[in-house]
Amino acid sequence: MPEKVTIATVARHAQVSRQTVSNVLNSPHLVREETRERVRDAIATLGYRVSQAARQMRTGRSKLLAARIEPTRDGINGSVLDRFLHGLTETAEAAGYRVLLYTAGDRAAEIAAYDDLLGAYDLDGFVLTGTDHGDVRTAWLAERGVPFVTFGRPWDSPERHPWVDVDGAAGAAQATRHLIGAGHRRIAFVGWPAGSGVGDDRRSGWLAALREADLPYADELDRRTVDGITEGAAVTRDLLALAEPPTALVCASDSLAIGALQAARTYPPNGRDLAVTGFDDTPVAQAIGLTSVSQPLGQAAARCIELLTALLDGDVSGGPRAAGQPPSQVLLRPSLVIRQPA
Amino acid sequence: MPEKVTIATVARHAQVSRQTVSNVLNSPHLVREETRERVRDAIATLGYRVSQAARQMRTGRSKLLAARIEPTRDGINGSVLDRFLHGLTETAEAAGYRVLLYTAGDRAAEIAAYDDLLGAYDLDGFVLTGTDHGDVRTAWLAERGVPFVTFGRPWDSPERHPWVDVDGAAGAAQATRHLIGAGHRRIAFVGWPAGSGVGDDRRSGWLAALREADLPYADELDRRTVDGITEGAAVTRDLLALAEPPTALVCASDSLAIGALQAARTYPPNGRDLAVTGFDDTPVAQAIGLTSVSQPLGQAAARCIELLTALLDGDVSGGPRAAGQPPSQVLLRPSLVIRQPA
DNA sequence: TTGTAGGCGTTATCAA
DNA sequence: TTGATAACGCCTACAA
Numbered sequence: 001m002p003e004k005v006t007i008a009t010v011a012r013h014a015q016v017s018r019q020t021v022s023n024v025l026n027s028p029h030l031v032r033e034e035t036r037e038r039v040r041d042a043i044a045t046l047g048y049r050v051s052q053a054a055r056q057m058r059t060g061r062s063k064l065l066a067a068r069i070e071p072t073r074d075g076i077n078g079s080v081l082d083r084f085l086h087g088l089t090e091t092a093e094a095a096g097y098r099v100l101l102y103t104a105g106d107r108a109a110e111i112a113a114y115d116d117l118l119g120a121y122d123l124d125g126f127v128l129t130g131t132d133h134g135d136v137r138t139a140w141l142a143e144r145g146v147p148f149v150t151f152g153r154p155w156d157s158p159e160r161h162p163w164v165d166v167d168g169a170a171g172a173a174q175a176t177r178h179l180i181g182a183g184h185r186r187i188a189f190v191g192w193p194a195g196s197g198v199g200d201d202r203r204s205g206w207l208a209a210l211r212e213a214d215l216p217y218a219d220e221l222d223r224r225t226v227d228g229i230t231e232g233a234a235v236t237r238d239l240l241a242l243a244e245p246p247t248a249l250v251c252a253s254d255s256l257a258i259g260a261l262q263a264a265r266t267y268p269p270n271g272r273d274l275a276v277t278g279f280d281d282t283p284v285a286q287a288i289g290l291t292s293v294s295q296p297l298g299q300a301a302a303r304c305i306e307l308l309t310a311l312l313d314g315d316v317s318g319g320p321r322a323a324g325q326p327p328s329q330v331l332l333r334p335s336l337v338i339r340q341p342a
Numbered sequence: 343m344p345e346k347v348t349i350a351t352v353a354r355h356a357q358v359s360r361q362t363v364s365n366v367l368n369s370p371h372l373v374r375e376e377t378r379e380r381v382r383d384a385i386a387t388l389g390y391r392v393s394q395a396a397r398q399m400r401t402g403r404s405k406l407l408a409a410r411i412e413p414t415r416d417g418i419n420g421s422v423l424d425r426f427l428h429g430l431t432e433t434a435e436a437a438g439y440r441v442l443l444y445t446a447g448d449r450a451a452e453i454a455a456y457d458d459l460l461g462a463y464d465l466d467g468f469v470l471t472g473t474d475h476g477d478v479r480t481a482w483l484a485e486r487g488v489p490f491v492t493f494g495r496p497w498d499s500p501e502r503h504p505w506v507d508v509d510g511a512a513g514a515a516q517a518t519r520h521l522i523g524a525g526h527r528r529i530a531f532v533g534w535p536a537g538s539g540v541g542d543d544r545r546s547g548w549l550a551a552l553r554e555a556d557l558p559y560a561d562e563l564d565r566r567t568v569d570g571i572t573e574g575a576a577v578t579r580d581l582l583a584l585a586e587p588p589t590a591l592v593c594a595s596d597s598l599a600i601g602a603l604q605a606a607r608t609y610p611p612n613g614r615d616l617a618v619t620g621f622d623d624t625p626v627a628q629a630i631g632l633t634s635v636s637q638p639l640g641q642a643a644a645r646c647i648e649l650l651t652a653l654l655d656g657d658v659s660g661g662p663r664a665a666g667q668p669p670s671q672v673l674l675r676p677s678l679v680i681r682q683p684a
Numbered sequence: 685t686t687g688t689a690g691g692c693g694t695t696a697t698c699a700a
Numbered sequence: 701t702t703g704a705t706a707a708c709g710c711c712t713a714c715a716a
Contacts, residue, residue, distance in 0.1 A: 049461030054709035082424040119391030396693035
């Protein structure tokens with residue numbers, strides 16, 4: 001059984017003191033080049049790796065970040081988080097961090113999870129997803145000076161913290177313009193109940209594009225419902241039954257869009273032609289040839305890590321954030337993936 | 343700024359020595375009940391949590407498990423891993439473990455990741471996914487006595503290690519029987535190139551069900567291709583062009599099944615009726631009303647954690663596994679989700 | 685430029 | 701039943 005390789009093993013092997021090895025690791029400029037090389041050789045041949053546990057005890061930094069993995073709700077939108085997580089892990093690795101997973105049924109459980117993770121593993125920071133109005137989580141973390149970034153804007157509270165988000169309004173506007181360009185004049189919006197930051201944002205893009213093209217706003221074409229395939233189908237049947245039905249739909253999610261397509265295809269007696277766009281470019285959209293707004297999730301994840309590590313490096317103490325530098329915000333532009341229904 | 347609560351703080355508060363607090367935590371039976379209560383009160387009021395880092399230095403156990411998050415390959419099958427990971431995290435939490443994520447482009451990178459994770463974070467164990475023939479990863483881990491479980495059977499090598507898997511043959515057989523029950527007599531199989539353990543397994547279920555029903559095997563109905571929508575469509579067009587085309591298809595994945603459906607719908611001149619079953623019950627299947635074989639992923643994840651923690655508890659030393667108890671294997675039965683195409 | 689001493693929070697060992 | 705002591709591997713002073 002091979003002996004555990006510590007900093008002492010390396011020191012012995014390279015004929016230097018333990019401290020010199022530590023210097024090579026943390027402040028290489030202090031060590032003479034020749035010595036440095038010798039130590040690096042020893043490290044390589046012995047396969048030494050610093051023990052994060054031991055380092056953490058001295059420095060208080062664990063090089064661990066946390067992210068939540070949600071219970072695949074809808075199933076369709078689930079893959080969004082999946083791709084985001086993958087990007088997060090990849091970028092974090094490059095920055096010398098690891099991502100720890102946690103689950104939480106509700107906000108209270110999530111805060112309990114923070115407490116546990118912080119206490120037991122001394123996490124360096126958090127990446128929160130799915131912000132909503134009056135998010136209690138950010139308040140809790142900010143209060144304790146825990147570094148964090150959110151993927152999603154803080155929708156109301158003026159709390160200032162770093163965040164990354166995708167411009168949903170721009171995405172919806174692109175989709176709407178695409179439909180207008182294809183000759184549509186009556187374009188409905190199917191979104192989520194007012195009050196959902198994300199939903200309202202996307203709706204505003206639809207509105208803006210209509211205005212831009214001098215198309216009138218009609219209240220009957222502005223619909224809200226809970227997310228889901230069946231809900232999307234129900235709303236669509238409603239819309240198609242109007243005296244002057246829309247010829248195209250901008251949907252706030254792929255789930256709604258799929259429902260819309262199904263409803264249109266089976267609308268009595270022989271189905272109805274209806275152009276539909278979705279949101280999130282999920283695998284389902286890809287599979288059925290649905291035009292959808294694609295979020296740059298890999299990029300978003302990378303920017304989250306960037307922001308977080310910047311915070312971490314400027315905040316070695318772990319104490320409250322220095323008031324000096326303002327937190328950064330990043331708004332990414334989505335892109336429209338145009339497809340032909342298969 | 344609140345002082346950091348350590349075992350010493352608790353000891354002072356409860357008027358005992360540090361060691362007694364440690365005993366309350368790890369060997370409560372050694373401590374008199376009255377003292378125990380006092381210490382527990384102190385722990386609660388102070389909000390003390392043991393520092394995993396410090397504990398790890400003494401015990402060598404990190405309470406950390408690792409799992410790989412794959413780059414959403416196909417997009418469609420990606421969500422399978424997603425759901426598995428969620429189950430893993432949830433069950434691990436209940437067992438007092440946390441899940442650390444890592445990525446790896448290929449097998450070599452994956453082994454490098456093991457090395458890093460083991461060296462730096464001193465991980466307690468690994469959950470591997472997607473085993474294939476002659477998996478080098480399991481050999482590497484076994485050689486070093488690192489505890490691990492695979493989700494997926496070791497397909498050839500007689501290496502004995504704990505694993506959890508879903509009975510793909512049983513799933514394919516169920517799908518085939520369902521089609522037979524619906525009156526189909528010419529049922530094709532669309533799977534992956536021979537040599538893929540998972541693919542061969544699923545194919546064998548189709549074969550068995552045919553035999554069971556005294557249906558003849560026809561070579562021309564036994565197809566293999568790379569996974570993907572377009573590939574599935576191509577194979578299906580091929581099949582439909584046969585002199586005696588099949589009326590139903592059992593597919594080894596939802597991707598292939600989707601391709602098959604698209605090909606059938608657009609088969610000249612007016613499309614062709616074709617019953618299709620998929621595999622994995624992905625969100626896409628749900629969305630388009632595809633009958634598919636569903637894997638009990640949450641259960642699989644839970645069994646993985648069970649097996650792994652059992653290993654961990656019996657293997658405190660971290661050394662080679664005790665030869666005494668044979669590793670456990672778990673084969674779960676999938677279920678068929680029957681749907682009507684929407 | 686390199687080496688020595690001490691301590692981070694915990695648990696194992698041993699003594700009281 | 702409880703308490704003192706040492707050690708896990710590392711890093712930050714400080715001294716040489």
